[in-house]
Amino acid sequence: MIVFLIKRLFNAVMVMLVVALMAFMIFRFVGDPIQLMVNEQTTQAEKDALRQSLGLNDPFPVQYARFVAHAVQGDFGVSYRNQQDVMSLIAERFPATFELVLVATIISLVVGVPLGVVTAIHRGRWFSEGLQFLSIIGVSLPSFVIGILLILVFAVMLNIAPSFGRGDVVAIGWWTTGFLTPSGRAALVLPSIALSFYQITLVMRLVRAEMLEVLRSDFVKFARARGIPAWRIHYRHALRNCLMPVVTMTAMNVGSLIAFALITETVFQWPGMGLLFLQAVTFVDIPVMAAYLCIVSFIFVALNTLVDITYALIDPRLRAARS
Amino acid sequence: MTSTDTPAPGRLARLRQSDLWWSFCHHKSAVAAAILLAALILTAFAAPLYVPQNPFDPAQLDLMNAEYPPYWMEGGQWPYLLGTDTQGRDILSAILYGSRISILIGIASVALSLVVGIGLGLVAGYFGGITDNLLMRVGDVLLSIPTILIAILVSAIVRGLLPPGLRDYGAAGVLVLAIVLSAWVQYARTVRAQAAVEKGKEYVQAARLLKVPARRIMLRHILPNTLTPILVAATLNFGMAILTEATLSFLGIGMPASQPSLGTLIRLGNQFLFSGLWWVVIFPVLDLCLLVVSVNLLGDWLRDALNPKLR
Numbered sequence: 001m002i003v004f005l006i007k008r009l010f011n012a013v014m015v016m017l018v019v020a021l022m023a024f025m026i027f028r029f030v031g032d033p034i035q036l037m038v039n040e041q042t043t044q045a046e047k048d049a050l051r052q053s054l055g056l057n058d059p060f061p062v063q064y065a066r067f068v069a070h071a072v073q074g075d076f077g078v079s080y081r082n083q084q085d086v087m088s089l090i091a092e093r094f095p096a097t098f099e100l101v102l103v104a105t106i107i108s109l110v111v112g113v114p115l116g117v118v119t120a121i122h123r124g125r126w127f128s129e130g131l132q133f134l135s136i137i138g139v140s141l142p143s144f145v146i147g148i149l150l151i152l153v154f155a156v157m158l159n160i161a162p163s164f165g166r167g168d169v170v171a172i173g174w175w176t177t178g179f180l181t182p183s184g185r186a187a188l189v190l191p192s193i194a195l196s197f198y199q200i201t202l203v204m205r206l207v208r209a210e211m212l213e214v215l216r217s218d219f220v221k222f223a224r225a226r227g228i229p230a231w232r233i234h235y236r237h238a239l240r241n242c243l244m245p246v247v248t249m250t251a252m253n254v255g256s257l258i259a260f261a262l263i264t265e266t267v268f269q270w271p272g273m274g275l276l277f278l279q280a281v282t283f284v285d286i287p288v289m290a291a292y293l294c295i296v297s298f299i300f301v302a303l304n305t306l307v308d309i310t311y312a313l314i315d316p317r318l319r320a321a322r323s
Numbered sequence: 324m325t326s327t328d329t330p331a332p333g334r335l336a337r338l339r340q341s342d343l344w345w346s347f348c349h350h351k352s353a354v355a356a357a358i359l360l361a362a363l364i365l366t367a368f369a370a371p372l373y374v375p376q377n378p379f380d381p382a383q384l385d386l387m388n389a390e391y392p393p394y395w396m397e398g399g400q401w402p403y404l405l406g407t408d409t410q411g412r413d414i415l416s417a418i419l420y421g422s423r424i425s426i427l428i429g430i431a432s433v434a435l436s437l438v439v440g441i442g443l444g445l446v447a448g449y450f451g452g453i454t455d456n457l458l459m460r461v462g463d464v465l466l467s468i469p470t471i472l473i474a475i476l477v478s479a480i481v482r483g484l485l486p487p488g489l490r491d492y493g494a495a496g497v498l499v500l501a502i503v504l505s506a507w508v509q510y511a512r513t514v515r516a517q518a519a520v521e522k523g524k525e526y527v528q529a530a531r532l533l534k535v536p537a538r539r540i541m542l543r544h545i546l547p548n549t550l551t552p553i554l555v556a557a558t559l560n561f562g563m564a565i566l567t568e569a570t571l572s573f574l575g576i577g578m579p580a581s582q583p584s585l586g587t588l589i590r591l592g593n594q595f596l597f598s599g600l601w602w603v604v605i606f607p608v609l610d611l612c613l614l615v616v617s618v619n620l621l622g623d624w625l626r627d628a629l630n631p632k633l634r
Contacts, residue, residue, distance in 0.1 A: 011463075014460075015463055015464055015467050018460075018464045019464060019467070019468065022464075026476075026480055133352075136616065136619055136620060136623060137612070137616055139619060140562065140566075140612060140615040140616040140618075140619045141612055141615075142566045142569055142570055142573075142611070142615075143570075144569075144570060144573045144589070145589070145608050145611065145612065148589070148593060148596065148604060148608065149608070151596060152596060152601060152604075152605070156596060156597060156601075255469060256469045256471075258469075259469035259471050259472045260469070260471060262471075262472075262475070262574075263471075263570060263573075263574065266573075266574060267593075278574060281475065281479040281576060282575065282576075284479075284483045289476070289479065293468070293472070293476065296468070296469070296472060297467060297468050300467055300468065300469065301467050304467070
């Protein structure tokens with residue numbers, strides 16, 4: 001187990017180092033950092049001095065090591081665009097994205113799991129075939145389209161939900177939350193539904209496939225033979241045995257949800273990390289782009305590693321197979 | 324998607340007797356999706372023959388014709404069937420021209436990622452060793468970043484490197500590059516896994532004994548045996564590529580407003596959502612969805628039809 005743990009962690013660290021290398025190369029070679037930091041009156045001598053003091057004349061590996069050392073401490077430098085510390089810019093925006101992703105994940109489970117169970121139990125009936133067809137459409141709809149349609153129907157035509165911003169937020173320390181005010185909660189509705197749409201279809205299809213498998217197993221037949229009511233077999237006995245892969249997939253998909261939140265945030269002008277990143281892309285604000293890439297990949301890799309380790313803890317066969 | 328357009332008569336006859344063709348004809352949603360897809364592609368590519376204006380040519384736009392609603396609504400004007408936008412551009416023409424760009428970018432990026440992915444996958448699977456290790460590690464890293472993020476980053480960086488004058492001309496190329504870089508890993512992994520298995524089989528050993536060159540073994544002997552899963556993945560990825568292109572264009576880092584793809588049209592139309600011009604955004608959205616849904620339905624059917632367990 002220890003060997004497996006060390007191998008898995010080593011692997012994760014390697015992946016993060018390569019991601020950091022990519023971020024560093026973007027930072028270092030797309031445009032000259034000095035040109036982007038100085039104004040027109042700066043003399044060549046001043047530029048050279050700045051270059052020297054920032055360590056840009058050092059050999060490549062030294063610069064990379066320094067970048068990684070700073071990144072580990074959460075120091076990604078200063079934004080080219082508004083001269084603010086990148087990490088504080090991101091920390092300011094992080095709560096908005098986190099709350100959006102959290103609510104979207106909850107919605108996807110609360111809606112997706114029952115839909116999956118229903119379509120599995122009533123396989124072949126018109127409504128479950130219909131739901132199955134709808135799920136293909138759900139996979140095919142890009143998330144910005146869902147956002148636009150939701151805005152058109154609920155904000156423009158019916159005028160019952162706000163379509164942009166986060167509403168009023170309450171600050172708790174450095175964290176800001178929209179859960180505690182009515183306008184904050186109302187602002188969450190449309191963006192979180194738009195973000196969860198794709199995830200709902202994934203959860204539904206996964207639960208359906210797992211349920212079909214479990215319903216064929218002997219213990220379900222035995223439970224039926226004992227005369228246990230059907231709803232109890234489906235929701236207590238069978239569903240429990242399908243939940244493990246659902247938990248795994250949900251955990252692994254949080255990373256993609258954060259990435260996809262970028263699109264939802266653009267549609268709804270939600271002041272999260274994604275919107276910050278996209279503004280950075282438009283202004284070629286490299287430090288912000290590099291920091292965002294590192295942080296999202298870190299969350300992604302950390303969750304994957306955690307899921308793998310948890311699995312190995314639960315199922316000893318995996319330890320032997322992988323280590 | 325299906326090879327209904329195979330030219331040689333001998334092949335056509337073989338195709339009509341094949342299981343795949345039978346399964347296709349007996350799958351209602353696959354037939355419907357194929358017809359829909361063919362109709363969308365044909366109308367898009369034949370568009371210059373019959374649409375009232377070239378939406379990309381500013382000389383043909385007239386501000387007097389701006390903001391007409393669709394033809395069947397009050398105030399609608401012939402020949403602007405789906406209405407016009409604020410610059411007097413005919414929405415139907417813009418959609419048809421736009422979907423042409425979207426489809427071309429989709430085809431180009433799937434074709435290119437197939438070539439890159441199959442090539443690298445075959446080499447890695449057949450030779451193993453350092454190439455294999457390196458490729459798989461690169462794959463690990465690429466898979467540890469969400470694909471849409473890779474596409475956005477590549478697109479953003481390459482655009483940043485291009486001089487501003489070239490950005491609009493190179494936009495389609497940048498998009499293809501971004502989609503290929505985020506999509507090739509999947510093909511490479513599939514082909515590599517299959518090639519590593521096939522390599523040990525007797526027919527490959529026999530070919531080796533006959534001193535058939537490695538390149539020929541890979542392309543003529545192993546490759547045909549890896550194509551089934553690749554075909555399914557390529558179909559579904561065609562839909563994904565169109566979606567990625569639309570997303571990047573929607574975010575403003577894809578096709579420019581002077582050569583709008585469907586995503587660009589949606590981005591431009593989105594600005595008028597609150598001023599009541601719903602047709603400017605809804606019709607491009609509808610066209611994009613029909614396109615991707617039909618591709619995905621075909622891909623779903625193909626996956627089931629080629630899966631030996633479900634026969």
